[in-house]
Amino acid sequence: xxxxxxxxxxxxxxxxxxxxxxxxxxxxxxxxxxxxxxxxxxxxxxxxxxxxxxxxxxxxxxxxxxxxxxxxxxxxxxxxxxxxxxxxxxxxxxxxxxxxxxxxxxxxxxxxxxxxxxxxxxxxxxxxxxxxxxxxxxxxxxxxxxxxxxxxxxxxxxxxxxxxxxxxxxxxxxxxxxxxxxxxxxxxxxxxxxxxxxxxxxxxxxxxxxxxxxxxxxxxxxxxxxxxxxxxxxxxxxxxxxxxxxxxxxxxxxxxxxxxxxxxxxxxxxxxxxxxxxxxxxxxxxxxxxxxxxxxxxxxxxxxxxxxxxxxxxxxxxxxxxxxxxxxxxxxxxxxxxxxxxxxxxxxxxxxxxxxxxxxxxxxxxxxxxxxxxxxxx
Amino acid sequence: xxxxxxxxxxxxxxxxxxxxxxxxxxxxxxxxxxxxxxxxxxxxxxxxxxxxxxxxxxxxxxxxxxxxxxxxxxxxxxxxxxxxxxxxxxxxxxxxxxxxxxxxxxxxxxxxxxxxxxxxxxxxxxxxxxxxxxxxxxxxxxxxxxxxxxxxxxxxxxxxxxxxxxxxxxxxxxxxxxxxxxxxxxxxxxxxxxxxxxxxxxxxxxxxxxxxxxxxxxxxxxxxxxxxxxxxxxxxxxxxxxxxxxxxxxxxxxxxxxxxxxxxxxxxxxxxxxxxxxxxxxxxxxxxxxxxxxxxxxxxxxxxxxxxxxxxxxxxxxxxxxxxxxxxxxxxxxxxxxxxxxxxxxxxxxxxxxxxxxxxxxxxxxxxxxxxxxxxxx
Numbered sequence: 001x002x003x004x005x006x007x008x009x010x011x012x013x014x015x016x017x018x019x020x021x022x023x024x025x026x027x028x029x030x031x032x033x034x035x036x037x038x039x040x041x042x043x044x045x046x047x048x049x050x051x052x053x054x055x056x057x058x059x060x061x062x063x064x065x066x067x068x069x070x071x072x073x074x075x076x077x078x079x080x081x082x083x084x085x086x087x088x089x090x091x092x093x094x095x096x097x098x099x100x101x102x103x104x105x106x107x108x109x110x111x112x113x114x115x116x117x118x119x120x121x122x123x124x125x126x127x128x129x130x131x132x133x134x135x136x137x138x139x140x141x142x143x144x145x146x147x148x149x150x151x152x153x154x155x156x157x158x159x160x161x162x163x164x165x166x167x168x169x170x171x172x173x174x175x176x177x178x179x180x181x182x183x184x185x186x187x188x189x190x191x192x193x194x195x196x197x198x199x200x201x202x203x204x205x206x207x208x209x210x211x212x213x214x215x216x217x218x219x220x221x222x223x224x225x226x227x228x229x230x231x232x233x234x235x236x237x238x239x240x241x242x243x244x245x246x247x248x249x250x251x252x253x254x255x256x257x258x259x260x261x262x263x264x265x266x267x268x269x270x271x272x273x274x275x276x277x278x279x280x281x282x283x284x285x286x287x288x289x290x291x292x293x294x295x296x297x298x299x300x301x302x303x304x305x306x307x308x309x310x311x312x313x314x315x316x317x318x319x320x321x322x323x324x325x326x327x328x329x330x331x332x333x334x335x336x337x338x339x340x341x342x343x344x345x346x347x348x349x350x351x352x353x354x355x356x357x358x359x360x361x362x363x364x365x366x367x368x369x370x371x372x373x374x375x376x377x378x
Numbered sequence: 379x380x381x382x383x384x385x386x387x388x389x390x391x392x393x394x395x396x397x398x399x400x401x402x403x404x405x406x407x408x409x410x411x412x413x414x415x416x417x418x419x420x421x422x423x424x425x426x427x428x429x430x431x432x433x434x435x436x437x438x439x440x441x442x443x444x445x446x447x448x449x450x451x452x453x454x455x456x457x458x459x460x461x462x463x464x465x466x467x468x469x470x471x472x473x474x475x476x477x478x479x480x481x482x483x484x485x486x487x488x489x490x491x492x493x494x495x496x497x498x499x500x501x502x503x504x505x506x507x508x509x510x511x512x513x514x515x516x517x518x519x520x521x522x523x524x525x526x527x528x529x530x531x532x533x534x535x536x537x538x539x540x541x542x543x544x545x546x547x548x549x550x551x552x553x554x555x556x557x558x559x560x561x562x563x564x565x566x567x568x569x570x571x572x573x574x575x576x577x578x579x580x581x582x583x584x585x586x587x588x589x590x591x592x593x594x595x596x597x598x599x600x601x602x603x604x605x606x607x608x609x610x611x612x613x614x615x616x617x618x619x620x621x622x623x624x625x626x627x628x629x630x631x632x633x634x635x636x637x638x639x640x641x642x643x644x645x646x647x648x649x650x651x652x653x654x655x656x657x658x659x660x661x662x663x664x665x666x667x668x669x670x671x672x673x674x675x676x677x678x679x680x681x682x683x684x685x686x687x688x689x690x691x692x693x694x695x696x697x698x699x700x701x702x703x704x705x706x707x708x709x710x711x712x713x714x715x716x717x718x719x720x721x722x723x724x725x726x727x728x729x730x731x732x733x734x735x736x737x738x739x740x741x742x743x744x745x746x747x748x749x750x751x752x753x754x755x756x
Contacts, residue, residue, distance in 0.1 A: 004403060011404045011619060022620065023401035025382060026389045026573055028697050059439045059575055060598065061615040067598045076595070098597040189616065195404055197437055197575050197618035217454070217594065219476040220438065220445045237439040238567065240575035241389060242400065242620075319406050 004317045007348045009139045009167055009294040011189040011196055012338030014246075018193060021249040022242045029239045037248050038233055044251030048192070048259070049169070049184060051176045051202050056226040057247075058199040059240040062166035062187030065199025067095055068221040069133075069162045069183050073207065075215040076100030079128040081159070083114045087140035087324050088164055092133035099216055104129060110141045110327065111296075113289035116149040123157045130210065131160045131183075137168035140324045142296030142333060143286045144172055148179045155180030160207050166190060169200075170254065171266045171293040171337035182207040188243065191293065193250045193338040197243045266292045269336035269345050272375035276349045279371035280356065280363050285331045293337040296323075298330065300361055305329040311355045318351040342376050382695045385726045387517045387545055387672040389567040389574055390716030392624075396571060399627040400620045407617045415626050416611055422629030426570070426637070427547070427562060429554045429580050434604040435625075436577040437618040440544035440565030443577030445473055446599040447511075447540045447561050451585060453593040454478030457506040459537070461492045465518035465702050466542055470511035477594055482507060488519045488705065489674075491667035494527040501535045508588065509538045515546035518702045520674030520711060521664045522550055526557045533558030538585045544568060547578075548632065549644045549671040549715035560585040566621065569671065571628045571716040575621045644670045647714035647723050650753035654727045657749035658734065658741050663709045671715040674701075676708065681737055683707040689733045696729040720754050 006013045027033050045055035058065050070092075074080060078101050082092045085108030096103045104122060108114045114134060123129055132154050137144050147163055154161040162183035165174050169184070170191025176184050181204075188198035203211065203223070211223055219225075225236040254262060270292040277284055277297045285296035299305035306329050309322040321333040334348055349368040357365060384391045405411050423433035436443050448470075452458060456479050460470045463486030474481045482500060486492045492512060501507055510532050515522050525541055532539040540561035543552050547562070548569025554562050559582075566576035581589065581601070589601055597603075603614040632640060648670040655662055655675045663674035677683035684707050687700040699711040712726055727746040735743060 004405065006404065006406060008406050010616065011406060014404050019401040019403070023397045025397070026384065026392050027382065028384060028386050028389060028699075029574075031691065031697065059437065060442065061437045061618070063615045064438065064442075064598045070597075071595075095597050098600070099595040187616075189619075195618065195620040196407075196616040197621060217449075217477040219448075219473050220442045220599075222476070237441045238388065238565075238574045240439070240573065241567075242573040243575060313409065319409065321406075 002317050004319065005344065005347060006319050007335050007340065007344065008319055008321045009190065009333060009335040009337065010187070012193060012335060012340060014195065015193055015250065015253060015339045017249045017253060018246045021246040024245065026241055029241050034239070034241065035233055037245055041244055041248050041251065042233070044248065044255065045200065048251060048254060049176065049202050050174070050178070050259070053202050053204060054227065054230055055200055055202040056223060056230060057235060057244065058201065058221065059197065059237065060199040061196055062185065062199050063091065064221065065185045065187065065201045066091060066164055068199070068201050068223060069185055070095045070099060070101070071216040071218045071221055072214055072223045073131050073160060073162065073183070073210040074099065074101045078102065078130050079104065079126065080131045080133055081106065081119065081122055081129045083108060083119070083134035083145070085112060085114060085141065085143060086110055086135070086138035088135050088138055092164065111143060111286045113143050113145045116146055116153050119150055120153040123154065123159055129159050131162055133162050134164070136163050136165040136174055137172055137291045137293045139167040139294055140327065141286055142291045142294050143289045144168070144291040147174055147181060151179040151181045160210055168293050170262065172291065173263050176202060176204065188247065191337050192247065194243060194246055197240055198247065266337060268375065269340065269342065270295060272342070272345055272372040273334055273336055273349070275371040275375050276368035279367040280353065294333050294335045296331045296333045299332060303359055303361055305332055308332060308355055308359060311358070312351050316351045316354070318348055320348065346372055380695050382697070383722065383725060384697050385713050385718065385722065386697055386699045387568065387711060387713040387715065388565070390571060390713060390718060392573065393571055393628065393631060393717045395627045395631060396624045399624040402623065404619055407619050412617070412619065413611055415623055419622055419626050419629065420608070420611070422626065422633065423578065426629060426632060427554065427580050428552070428556070431580050431582060432605065432608050433578055433580040434601060434608060435613060435622065436579065436599065437575065437615065438577045439574055440563065440577050441469065442599065443563045443565065443579045444469060444542055446577070446579050446601060447563055448473045448477060448479070449594040449596045449599055450592055450601045451509050451538060451540065451561070451588040452477065452479050456480065456508050457482065457504065458509045458511055459484065459497065459500055459507045461486060461497070461512035461523070463490060463492060463519065463521060464488055464513070464516035466513050466516055470542065489521060489664045491521050491523045494524055494531050497528055498531040501532065501537055507537050509540055511540050512542070514541050514543040514552055515550055515669045515671045517545040517672055518705065519664055520669045520672050521667045522546070522669040525552055525559060529557040529559045538588055546671050548640065550669065551641050554580060554582065566625065569715050570625065572621060572624055575618055576625065644715060646753065647718065647720065648673060650720070650723055650750040651712055651714055651727070653749040653753050654746035657745040658731065672711050672713045674709045674711045677710060678739055681739055683710055686710060686733055686737060689736070690729050694729045694732070696726055698726065724750055
């Protein structure tokens with residue numbers, strides 16, 4: 001009789017419509033039936049990415065789509081500027097290094113957002129920088145970077161701005177065309193309410209100019225192939241049929257809601273979670289730049305953070321995320337993105353309260369839930 | 379009331395157990411629950427790949443796994459020998475070219491298998507060849523190559539043998555360890571009865587020596603990362619959770635059947651399909667090396683091959699495959715791999731008979747079905 005609840009920042013829970021779409025008998029990908037799905041998905045992706053440019057689907061995890069950005073934009077010996085304020089910022093650096101790309105790094109203290117002005121300074125100091133890599137929502141720290149401000153600065157330079165929005169797209173606002181973000185990368189298992197297995201990438205005309213001159217070897221992730229296929233309403237290699245069919249369902253659900261409502265919903269859930277954390281006497285890990293997609297909270301001194309997460313999961317079936325890399329055991333993270341609701345947040349906070357009590361942490365039982373309820377009732 | 383039947387060589391139909399596994403609520407990938415699945419899947423993959431070596435799972439289409447072979451084994455300037463007897467042989471060449479690898483090509487007439495002796499001759503003539511790339515079942519022509527004989531020759535040389543078994547693994551026998559095949563690549567949507575979205579690769583110790591010296595830039599497809607993760611019962615990037623859970627179900631079903639029974643079943647279905655094609659007065663496209671996974675038949679003179687495939691699909695819901703590339707309109711292909719049964723084959727042949735009749739082709743109605751029944755009754 002154990003019931004499972006998922007409050008992790010990827011995978012996020014799947015709507016029943018999405019699960020049902022995956023359970024349907026599979027269809028062949030070179031049929032009018034699937035071409036219709038691809039066409040609908042193509043429109044839906046442009047809508048959720050808020051761009052008039054093509055959005056390409058890659059059968060890969062989000063990292064595959066990040067790698068597509070690196071290998072299509074840059075060649076060995078080129079220079080990139082990387083914002084490194086968490087595990088996923090570091091991934092950009094690792095990807096660049098794997099391809100012989102020189103990286104200038106802005107080391108941001110974990111839990112803080114990058115200063116857009118600092119990016120401007122670096123670009124001015126080093127005109128060799130061809131691409132700026134940063135992150136919308138740094139899942140490992142629960143930080144949202146100010147992409148709008150960053151784009152405002154980068155778009156005035158010859159450099160291209162590439163944003164990892166894997167965590168965040170469909171939960172936190174990002175407007176590539178309106179703000180001047182050249183490349184946006186996303187993944188399926190976060191705001192888009194799907195299982196992992198699909199990566200996405202969209203590019204501005206400014207970014208395409210780099211694609212045309214990149215000398216990096218590539219085939220599976222070659223976006224020129226992806227473009228050629230998409231122009232014929234196809235994917236360059238066998239499409240992930242079940243995941244793309246599920247994506248079509250998820251996009252339809254999101255379109256019924258509307259992007260403004262979706263972002264508002266995420267903001268309210270984030271506000272409620274943050275209010276609950278504070279009401280429990282806990283500290284937010286990223287108080288000045290807290291993400292609307294996931295909240296990272298500090299484990300109180302003397303408590304075993306890994307045990308906290310493990311107990312919530314193994315005793316109560318509530319899976320939240322622990323800390324990654326240097327934050328292991330030091331933070332826990334509650335996701336409020338994708339198919340997660342007010343009621344899920346209340347349930348998660350209540351479970352957190354129970355386990356904190358069992359672990360000997362002192363606070364007013366119910367205070368977290370009350371604080372969340374107050375936000376939701378506003 | 380239209381009912382759909384899939385007789386295509388990828389995707390193949392999904393067993394209900396597999397579909398049900400995908401429709402289950404998603405679980406997080408860093409949990410004991412998913413680690414248990416990964417462990418079972420790891421054993422199951424070694425079983426179906428008939429190897430004691432690790433089998434790595436990549437979230438990608440089969441081409442991603444082929445690219446993993448190329449970038450991990452070879453560097454720009456290296457030489458490879460490619461057997462090119464169809465669309466998928468050509469893919470090896472394209473992949474090598476994308477990475478600056480010199481390719482020697484054995485051009486095999488489409489519809490024929492490669493001569494293993496020819497491979498031996500080429501290896502003798504050019505000791506620079508580091509890797510031989512070939513195909514188990516060339517889906518585009520319905521040809522099975524004699525991998526056992528090829529391996530017997532290549533294993534006596536310093537070269538590494540890499541086989542694209544995307545179409546075929548789990549349907550047609552291939553024994554990497556026993557025969558001396560160094561690298562086997564596979565995909566999920568064929569003999570393994572899953573949707574597309576997973577690629578697989580396994581390597582011999584001889585192949586790993588090349589991985590260690592390859593200078594090609596790589597990250598997402600870096601098998602050293604995959605190995606490090608697998609040693610901890612993990613994948614290097616977010617696992618395709620639903621597809622891997624489905625894989626676990628599919629492997630259990632296959633293990634209950636046993637590999638010998640599975641291969642025998644495929645052989646009988648192939649024999650029946652071939653007997654039916656001949657009984658209808660049609661010609662096999664690959665009479666001397668016909669695959670046990672898919673049968674390619676020539677479209678009779680004067681008939682529109684594309685219309686044949688389209689009518690079967692749009693009027694009767696029976697999807698078979700047409701010809702690809704230079705075979706477009708000239709052949710049609712009936713798959714008998716994965717979750718396809720004797721009854722499906724009979725149904726497909728009967729549909730073919732109906733449409734051939736409607737298109738004005740003359741033959742004894744029922745002759746194909748009768749020939750297939752005779753094989754099945756033997």
